[in-house]
Amino acid sequence: MFCQRDLSYLYDGSIEGMLCCIFEAFARKERPRVICPEDRFEPNLFDWRSIGTSSAFAARVTAGLERKVSPRAAWIVQTLYLTAHPEKELLALDFTRQAFRFGRGVTDLMGGPIVSQAWKAVRQAYSEAHQYKGLTRFSDFDGVLVAESAPKNQVLPLIAAHFRVRLRNEQFLIYDRTHRQALIWQQGELGLMEVDALTPPPLTAQEEQTRALWRRFYKTIAIAPRENPRCQQTNMPKRYWKLLTEMQEETLPAPGHISLDAGRDAG
Amino acid sequence: MDLMEKLTILTDAAKYDVACTSSGAGNSAPRGQGIGSTADCGICHSWSADGRCISLLKVLMTNRCVFDCRYCVNRRSADAPRAAFTPKELAELTIQFYRRNYIEGLFLSSGVDRSPDYATEQMICTLELLRGHYGFTGYIHAKAIPGADPLLIDRLGHLANRLSVNIELPSERGLRQLAPNKSKRSILGPMAAIRDGITQNGEELVRYKSAPKFAPAGQSTQMIVGATPESDLQILRLTEALYKKYRLKRVFFSAYIPVVEDTLLPALETKPPLLREHRLYQADWLLRYYHFSSEELLDEDDPQFNPLMDPKCCWAVRHMELFPVEVNAAPYEMLLRVPGIGPVSARRILRARRGANLDWEDLRRIGVVLKRAQYFLLCRGKRPAGLIVTERNTVRALIDGAPVAQAEQLSLFGSELSRPAQQLREAAAECFVSGI
Numbered sequence A: 001m002f003c004q005r006d007l008s009y010l011y012d013g014s015i016e017g018m019l020c021c022i023f024e025a026f027a028r029k030e031r032p033r034v035i036c037p038e039d040r041f042e043p044n045l046f047d048w049r050s051i052g053t054s055s056a057f058a059a060r061v062t063a064g065l066e067r068k069v070s071p072r073a074a075w076i077v078q079t080l081y082l083t084a085h086p087e088k089e090l091l092a093l094d095f096t097r098q099a100f101r102f103g104r105g106v107t108d109l110m111g112g113p114i115v116s117q118a119w120k121a122v123r124q125a126y127s128e129a130h131q132y133k134g135l136t137r138f139s140d141f142d143g144v145l146v147a148e149s150a151p152k153n154q155v156l157p158l159i160a161a162h163f164r165v166r167l168r169n170e171q172f173l174i175y176d177r178t179h180r181q182a183l184i185w186q187q188g189e190l191g192l193m194e195v196d197a198l199t200p201p202p203l204t205a206q207e208e209q210t211r212a213l214w215r216r217f218y219k220t221i222a223i224a225p226r227e228n229p230r231c232q233q234t235n236m237p238k239r240y241w242k243l244l245t246e247m248q249e250e251t252l253p254a255p256g257h258i259s260l261d262a263g264r265d266a267g
Numbered sequence B: 001m002d003l004m005e006k007l008t009i010l011t012d013a014a015k016y017d018v019a020c021t022s023s024g025a026g027n028s029a030p031r032g033q034g035i036g037s038t039a040d041c042g043i044c045h046s047w048s049a050d051g052r053c054i055s056l057l058k059v060l061m062t063n064r065c066v067f068d069c070r071y072c073v074n075r076r077s078a079d080a081p082r083a084a085f086t087p088k089e090l091a092e093l094t095i096q097f098y099r100r101n102y103i104e105g106l107f108l109s110s111g112v113d114r115s116p117d118y119a120t121e122q123m124i125c126t127l128e129l130l131r132g133h134y135g136f137t138g139y140i141h142a143k144a145i146p147g148a149d150p151l152l153i154d155r156l157g158h159l160a161n162r163l164s165v166n167i168e169l170p171s172e173r174g175l176r177q178l179a180p181n182k183s184k185r186s187i188l189g190p191m192a193a194i195r196d197g198i199t200q201n202g203e204e205l206v207r208y209k210s211a212p213k214f215a216p217a218g219q220s221t222q223m224i225v226g227a228t229p230e231s232d233l234q235i236l237r238l239t240e241a242l243y244k245k246y247r248l249k250r251v252f253f254s255a256y257i258p259v260v261e262d263t264l265l266p267a268l269e270t271k272p273p274l275l276r277e278h279r280l281y282q283a284d285w286l287l288r289y290y291h292f293s294s295e296e297l298l299d300e301d302d303p304q305f306n307p308l309m310d311p312k313c314c315w316a317v318r319h320m321e322l323f324p325v326e327v328n329a330a331p332y333e334m335l336l337r338v339p340g341i342g343p344v345s346a347r348r349i350l351r352a353r354r355g356a357n358l359d360w361e362d363l364r365r366i367g368v369v370l371k372r373a374q375y376f377l378l379c380r381g382k383r384p385a386g387l388i389v390t391e392r393n394t395v396r397a398l399i400d401g402a403p404v405a406q407a408e409q410l411s412l413f414g415s416e417l418s419r420p421a422q423q424l425r426e427a428a429a430e431c432f433v434s435g436i
Ligand code: SF4
Pocket: B065, B066, B067, B068, B069, B072, B073, B074, B075, B076, B110, B111, B112
């Protein structure tokens, strides 16, 4: 039995760090009340403990899940880390406990509250990733393609392979504002980096022209007698609009004086 | 004429074609030179103001046309501005849109400029540039032009992921009246040729892996609904036959939008029959994924879809004797027939019930929507607590809310118009029950 402890685990925010929290909880047979990254910790009445990150411990959690439960269970725990579930770390811990208790069949126990929550969070992350495969918009800055996104889940690792294959001979960067990360593909190398802010250079005339053509296509393709703004919005919620070229008004300040930085918070 | 103007004219002329999907193309992971890949599940890149998914750059090569199909904005006798892309312009535009991830690929169709052969050659030229010069390995859907040389269609098929020939109208009579330059033969001929091309290519691919692929994502077609007087049953039978005989991947329906004043066509102010189109798509879905046949959904006595209820619910209401079914025991095929349960929920149920004997709470948690399904299911032999199942309650739960809300437009209920929605729903249920 794990005993419930009035305690917070703090970790460095990395996936390995999260797995180490799971390791710690198993080692001590306890379930903390909170697990969260240090930089997001809001002091409460309880005690807290800082959990160090060790690749070896993290690897043992993953290997244990893969061998004693199933690769699928290990994959769920890893994907949970990417999700926007507000208590994803605790959920990962609870799921891991169930996994060791029920073994292989755990991923089929979708009726249970923990497994169903885990599946739901994972599904949502994948469905957001799928949305971003379509809704990501690149701009060409001198041969480098740059896109901005603002996903709820950390979708960059989930869409990396897709764009790497598709744009294999391009160089690209996709910035995730929410998590301040950038996915970078350059000379055959894919990397995920912490990036605080993105300030792209001014748009070229050719870029403006291509955007204008796309906006025109977008406007023209709609069939007026079938107009259906509700359906449009259900499929493409408003929160995406600010990222979409076709949903921006055509503002064409004189070339050379455009800054994408306008209106974005500094840092 | 500048590119902006051409794009405007040639998009405007192409937009009534409804097929805009890249799904079913298979997942590809090309390497080496070039750009592009395909994704089997289909990716939407945007949604236009009419709520339709935009996934492909859908344009005509040209809207010049020597044919005179009466329902078409591009027909020879129409007074419209004309334009044509050069193959180079269009290939470059496609690549520039694709790099920026605006689109999943190209959907290219064309008016019959000069002759079917000439128009097809222009399309081939564009696709050759894309596939050759740019090394484009993304999705291309090309429309074959009735009457073009089979050799040209064959070439087109080797360049495109999907080929289609529009069947245009659901009957030969309609075709004769409204598309005098086309005939059943000139449409079904290429359709059969494409089918045979795909089959033959499949055999070649088994023998030589490197054989060039012919329309690997298959063939589709579309027909216009509401321009001619066929019944839903006729349309659905034709659809079923097209799937069987020509092994089509998809049949698309397009609610006729009056663009032309013509005595043979619905008047200009006629609203496009969107609800009917919607019902046809629902039924098409049932044919393809739910193992239904057209005969189960409609018959000679009842040849039109019900505006108040989707075809699957209609079927269920007429077959109440088969329900309720036990969630923990019913075979997959039967679960699929329960209103509110689709292939995803049905598969989830199968998986979840391997691990445990499911109760109502479990069902909810695995994400099965019970609003409709609960009337047709038992969990561990029990109905949901507190649910009273009568014919009337069931029917009321199955009434499709959207058309009822639109009742004003459809004037289904005459004087009932001013009643609030809830009462309208009651009235609809009433009217339905008395109809069964
Ligand atoms: S062939 Fe008929 S349908 Fe096609 S563009 Fe010409 S007139 Fe329109």
